[in-house]
Amino acid sequence: MTHSTLLATPPLVARPYAAAQSIADSRPSSGHIEFDDISVRYGNNKVVESVCLKVPRNSVTAMIGPSGCGKSSMLYTVNRLCDLIPGCCVTGSVEFSWLDNEQMRKDAILLRRQVGMLFQRPNPFPFSIWKNLEFALKQHGIRAKADVNERIESALQEVGLWDEVKDRLSASAFSLSGGQQQRLCLARALVLQPAVLLMDEPCSALDPISTQKIEDLILRLSRTRTILLVTHSLGQARRVASQVAMFWKLDGVGRLIECGSALDLFDQPRHDLTKSYLAYA
Amino acid sequence: MNTLGSSLPYPRDRLWNGFLWVGSLLVVAVLLWPLLIVVLEGSHALSLEFFTQSPSDAGRSGGILPILVSTLAIVSVSLAAALPLAFAIAVMLTEVCRPDGWIATSMRCSLDVLAGVPSVVFGLFGLSLFCRQLGMGYSIAAGGLTLACMILPTLARALTTALEAAGEQHRVSGAALGLSQPAVLWSVTVPVALPGICAGLILAMTRALAETAVLLFTSGYSDRMPESIMDSGRSISIHIYDLSTNVPGGMQNAYGSALALLLMLTVLSVSVHWATRWMHKHMTGASQR
Ligand SMILES: Nc1ncnc2c1ncn2[C@@H]1O[C@H](COP(=O)(O)OP(=O)(O)O)[C@@H](O)[C@H]1O
Ligand SMILES: [Mg+2]
Numbered sequence: 419m420t421h422s423t424l425l426a427t428p429p430l431v432a433r434p435y436a437a438a439q440s441i442a443d444s445r446p447s448s449g450h451i452e453f454d455d456i457s458v459r460y461g462n463n464k465v466v467e468s469v470c471l472k473v474p475r476n477s478v479t480a481m482i483g484p485s486g487c488g489k490s491s492m493l494y495t496v497n498r499l500c501d502l503i504p505g506c507c508v509t510g511s512v513e514f515s516w517l518d519n520e521q522m523r524k525d526a527i528l529l530r531r532q533v534g535m536l537f538q539r540p541n542p543f544p545f546s547i548w549k550n551l552e553f554a555l556k557q558h559g560i561r562a563k564a565d566v567n568e569r570i571e572s573a574l575q576e577v578g579l580w581d582e583v584k585d586r587l588s589a590s591a592f593s594l595s596g597g598q599q600q601r602l603c604l605a606r607a608l609v610l611q612p613a614v615l616l617m618d619e620p621c622s623a624l625d626p627i628s629t630q631k632i633e634d635l636i637l638r639l640s641r642t643r644t645i646l647l648v649t650h651s652l653g654q655a656r657r658v659a660s661q662v663a664m665f666w667k668l669d670g671v672g673r674l675i676e677c678g679s680a681l682d683l684f685d686q687p688r689h690d691l692t693k694s695y696l697a698y699a
Numbered sequence: 700m701n702t703l704g705s706s707l708p709y710p711r712d713r714l715w716n717g718f719l720w721v722g723s724l725l726v727v728a729v730l731l732w733p734l735l736i737v738v739l740e741g742s743h744a745l746s747l748e749f750f751t752q753s754p755s756d757a758g759r760s761g762g763i764l765p766i767l768v769s770t771l772a773i774v775s776v777s778l779a780a781a782l783p784l785a786f787a788i789a790v791m792l793t794e795v796c797r798p799d800g801w802i803a804t805s806m807r808c809s810l811d812v813l814a815g816v817p818s819v820v821f822g823l824f825g826l827s828l829f830c831r832q833l834g835m836g837y838s839i840a841a842g843g844l845t846l847a848c849m850i851l852p853t854l855a856r857a858l859t860t861a862l863e864a865a866g867e868q869h870r871v872s873g874a875a876l877g878l879s880q881p882a883v884l885w886s887v888t889v890p891v892a893l894p895g896i897c898a899g900l901i902l903a904m905t906r907a908l909a910e911t912a913v914l915l916f917t918s919g920y921s922d923r924m925p926e927s928i929m930d931s932g933r934s935i936s937i938h939i940y941d942l943s944t945n946v947p948g949g950m951q952n953a954y955g956s957a958l959a960l961l962l963m964l965t966v967l968s969v970s971v972h973w974a975t976r977w978m979h980k981h982m983t984g985a986s987q988r
Binding site: 502 | 798873876877891
């Protein structure tokens with residue numbers, strides 16, 4: 419994408435939460451992810467306590483709050499990356515109302531196919547652009563050539579990368595810029611056609627133009643996917659999220675102190691801590 | 700040369716710069732000197748026959764063919780035994796055990812202790828276990844296996860470091876994509892770690908090639924052509940040692956053998972390096988349409 423095409427799309431700041439809201443309104447609220455009494459410990463160190471949160475399906479929920487209040491840990495409970503961290507213990511449950519939770523509890527791989535994740539730093543595999551996407555597909559048993567090609571192309575189209583890389587699919591993924599790498603990582607998650615996307619500060623390592631592309635994508639993807647977005651940028655939360663969850667560290671333990679629609683939370687925060695946090699921005 | 704030196708305005712900086720130059724030249728000289736002597740003295744002995752004939756007259760004349768063969772056999776046996784073990788240890792430490800758990804801690808600790816054990820001690824151990832108790836006698840197999848024990852700590856350490864560095868971020872991103880741990884290990888971590896693995900391999904190989912003490916009393920010093928790995932065989936380091944200390948008039952061929960050893964090291968290192976590069980490219984690159 420060039421600057422001209424960027425300018426052709428109306429700048430996101432011009433439509434504050436309206437865009438997110440209209441998308442949320444235009445679709446049936448056909449389910450939700452429910453965090454029920456989630457607590458997370460690392461060894462003896464309790465970092466998240468008793469979080470109950472309902473995330474509407476096919477919308478963006480932003481998780482905001484200062485560093486260290488357990489936002490990343492919350493995301494890890496959704497795709498059970500916490501299982502990989504030695505000493506990490508999670509109690510409570512995360513349920514997807516429209517998916518087979520029983521089966522996914524037994525099989526983390528099945529769960530992670532449904533729940534894609536984007537990290538703070540772009541982390542493509544040290545492969546070619548093409549192989550980055552092909553690898554995950556093949557590992558999940560999708561090998562039919564036509565199918566593979568189709569999925570890869572449509573994932574790259576979906577993140578707006580196809581036109582930029584279609585002539586150099588065999589180039590190393592590291593030859594891309596940081597923003598392109600992040601979109602490649604998003605495409606890598608999308609080839610598996612997940613229903614949920616977790617994003618842990620996906621733009622914090624990116625320049626403003628790349629950030630805007632990602633925000634555009636988040637809005638577009640949220641029509642068909644449930645997105646949980648951790649962000650330190652209140653502006654970003656305002657622009658893309660329809661629901662906002664505010665976390666805070668109280669007595670050394672992360673808690674959910676306020677949650678509501680983006681409109682309500684930004685305009686009429688109820689909790690004092692939220693008020694002062696929003697006042698900083 | 701318009702380097703830093705000419706553009707440094709302060710005498711103190713210029714002094715420091717000169718100091719660095721002298722230091723670097725000294726280091727290079729110290730490295731090149733022995734090399735130069737071996738090349739100068741050894742090149743007289745080198746000829747085609749030197750590589751294709753058996754030694755005669757206790758090594759004063761003839762070539763070193765059986766010695767080259769024995770050496771390669773010993774090193775091959777040791778690497779074949781040590782590499783899979785070291786790889787298993789590295790995978791254990793990086794992928795399976797909790798890094799701060801007691802298993803990992805005790806494994807690391809024993810590797811460190813083993814790495815500090817003098818090679819003669821390994822030699823005695825090999826003599827008693829492989830040669831005597833397992834009945835291998837003085838043989839290439841016994842020598843190779845003893846060497847394997849000796850290089851195992853080095854190799855395991857190098858592989859662990861390589862896998863650790865390579866796997867860190869990809870372990871998590873792979874898991875987040877629902878990829879199995881072995882898939883990420885084989886398809887991502889190992890290819891990324893290959894350069895580090897290769898460096899460890901070359902280090903272990905050179906240690907094995909240079910070893911004399913261990914082999915004196917495990918693989919023996921028969922200079923005949925070995926027929927199998929159960930035969931005794933003389934490694935090139937022992938040959939050099941023998942020619943230069945026990946054989947009057949053997950100095951010429953000792954230098955020749957030393958030069959051959961250097962050449963062998965170079966050839967092996969370069970081929971490991973190229974093989975690694977090829978594999979690296981093959982494993983990470985292009986399986987495009
Ligand atoms: N792997 C870990 N081991 C031990 N403690 C951890 C680990 N990861 C995070 N923590 C601790 O958990 C707390 C919350 O971390 P995190 O979930 O990353 O917060 P956030 O994403 O909101 O900054 C922090 O105090 C951090 O020190
Ligand atoms: Mg975080």
